[in-house]
Amino acid sequence: MSESIFRLEGVSKGYNGRCVVDVPGLDIHRGEIFCVVGPSGAGKSTLLRLLNFLEPPSTGTIHFDGGRYGPADEVPLAQRRKVTTVFQRSILLNRSVWANVDYGLWLRGDRTGGEAVDAALEQVGLKDLARQQARTLSGGELQRVALARAIVIKPEVLLLDEPTANLDPYNVGLIEEIVRELNHTRGTTVVLVTHNVFQAKRLADRVALLLECKLVEIAEVHQFFESPSDPRTGAFVRGDLVY
Amino acid sequence: MEILRGFAQAVQLILHRDPALATIVALSLRVTGIALLFSTVLGIPLGIFLGFSRFVGRRLVIAMLYTGMGFPPVVVGLFVYMLISRSGPIGKLALPFVPSLFTPGAMIIAQTIISFPLIAGFTMAAVMGVDPQLRQQVMALGATRWQGAWTVLTEARVGVLVSIVAGFGSVISEVGAVMMVGGNIENYTRVLTTAIVLETNKGRFTLAMALGVILLALSFIANVIMLRLQGRTLDE
Numbered sequence: 001m002s003e004s005i006f007r008l009e010g011v012s013k014g015y016n017g018r019c020v021v022d023v024p025g026l027d028i029h030r031g032e033i034f035c036v037v038g039p040s041g042a043g044k045s046t047l048l049r050l051l052n053f054l055e056p057p058s059t060g061t062i063h064f065d066g067g068r069y070g071p072a073d074e075v076p077l078a079q080r081r082k083v084t085t086v087f088q089r090s091i092l093l094n095r096s097v098w099a100n101v102d103y104g105l106w107l108r109g110d111r112t113g114g115e116a117v118d119a120a121l122e123q124v125g126l127k128d129l130a131r132q133q134a135r136t137l138s139g140g141e142l143q144r145v146a147l148a149r150a151i152v153i154k155p156e157v158l159l160l161d162e163p164t165a166n167l168d169p170y171n172v173g174l175i176e177e178i179v180r181e182l183n184h185t186r187g188t189t190v191v192l193v194t195h196n197v198f199q200a201k202r203l204a205d206r207v208a209l210l211l212e213c214k215l216v217e218i219a220e221v222h223q224f225f226e227s228p229s230d231p232r233t234g235a236f237v238r239g240d241l242v243y
Numbered sequence: 244m245e246i247l248r249g250f251a252q253a254v255q256l257i258l259h260r261d262p263a264l265a266t267i268v269a270l271s272l273r274v275t276g277i278a279l280l281f282s283t284v285l286g287i288p289l290g291i292f293l294g295f296s297r298f299v300g301r302r303l304v305i306a307m308l309y310t311g312m313g314f315p316p317v318v319v320g321l322f323v324y325m326l327i328s329r330s331g332p333i334g335k336l337a338l339p340f341v342p343s344l345f346t347p348g349a350m351i352i353a354q355t356i357i358s359f360p361l362i363a364g365f366t367m368a369a370v371m372g373v374d375p376q377l378r379q380q381v382m383a384l385g386a387t388r389w390q391g392a393w394t395v396l397t398e399a400r401v402g403v404l405v406s407i408v409a410g411f412g413s414v415i416s417e418v419g420a421v422m423m424v425g426g427n428i429e430n431y432t433r434v435l436t437t438a439i440v441l442e443t444n445k446g447r448f449t450l451a452m453a454l455g456v457i458l459l460a461l462s463f464i465a466n467v468i469m470l471r472l473q474g475r476t477l478d479e
Contacts, residue, residue, distance in 0.1 A: 054382055077387060081385035083383075085380075085383040087379075087383075090380070091376050091380050093397075093398060094398055103384065103394075104385060107384060108385065
């Protein structure tokens with residue numbers, strides 16, 4: 001688990017002169033579940049957008065799977081397609097559930113996705129809803145379709161941006177189980193952004209705390225929760241940190 | 244009762260395949276169809292461009308487009324008339340591809356100018372109405388820029404189809420401009436709307452009503468076809 005799939009060196013991102021993310025150094029290991037916790041507005045989602053190459057960094061270099069990409073570099077499509085994100089508010093296309101899950105395969109020119117789509121829907125427990133219009137789904141079902149849409153393309157890195165933020169405990173449990181299974185069976189690297197420390201504790205191999213655009217601490221999950229080196233981490237975990 | 248008689252006569256005219264009526268309907272559909280084709284080919288790309296892009300002067304272009312959407316057809320007719328009449332700036336050049344006044348070609352130009360801003364404006368609104376987060380999400384799934392743009396456009400497809408329906412409705416029912424630049428010449432530039440005006444002026448209200456019913460029916464059929472294209476059923 002020591003091989004890095006992502007290495008960030010001196011990466012920062014700012015808008016209109018305001019710093020949103022400032023990461024001097026960060027390694028994300030291949031095959032791990034890496035959680036980034038922190039309060040709202042800390043820069044967690046921006047960090048994910050940088051990792052998914054949806055935006056270039058303002059400064060620094062992102063090393064990813066043999067490539068290095070700076071602010072002015074175009075990331076090759078093949079590299080971009082190794083990473084995908086499930087967002088907090090997933091937007092499905094105005095099509096059937098099945099067509100939504102097939103979408104990523106369609107983008108890749110794969111027109112033989114029948115079995116893969118069925119398998120992905122089976123995995124998220126929604127095979128029965130395959131023909132249903134996506135807009136008729138409940139919040140939990142919608143998020144599970146978004147997860148199926150992401151996993152059908154077999155990404156090397158799955159980025160999850162607060163994927164269970166507004167879901168009931170049943171759907172939270174289901175999604176966490178699917179993520180865990182993906183990580184164990186396929187070795188998919190997962191980067192999960194959440195402000196829910198309990199979820200981080202349940203899922204993560206390593207956890208990082210992002211506060212006011214800076215990574216305060218990165219540690220193995222037990223160390224992060226049991227004996228954090230930064231007092232702010234302890235305060236955040238205990239819920240004492242006022243922000 | 245005039246309405247009922249008109250309706251009955253409309254049915255009779257259709258059933259007997261009245262040749263004069265057939266000529267009028269065929270010309271109406273040809274002029275409107277070609278004008279709609281031109282305005283769609285011009286309007287949809289412009290609407291997409293305005294919906295997607297940000298550039299200096301975009302607001303001005305949009306303001307002009309909105310003005311065009313409410314442009315009185317009779318003013319468009321006057322404008323086209325002045326441009327392509329023999330003494331007009333374009334007409335006096337006698338260019339081979341510019342039609343003369345009182346021809347179906349002149350009517351097509353006027354109808355294209357009337358429907359083009361509607362199609363471009365509604366397409367722009369449809370594209371802008373798609374959740375801005377969608378583009379980010381499809382890019383995250385590995386879409387190229389073109390695939391991303393295409394996906395947004397397909398999500399806006401109902402609005403784009405509505406823009407074409409609106410464009411069709413604006414020109415099939417238009418009378419002022421086609422009367423002005425077409426001249427309502429029998430068997431040449433007489434379309435349904437100008438024929439209705441003529442028959443009403445002659446006091447033949449039943450025939451005018453019959454033509455009106457046919458015009459309504461054409462409009463209805465066009466809308467049903469569009470709804471079918473949208474993949475929706477009428478009971479939805």
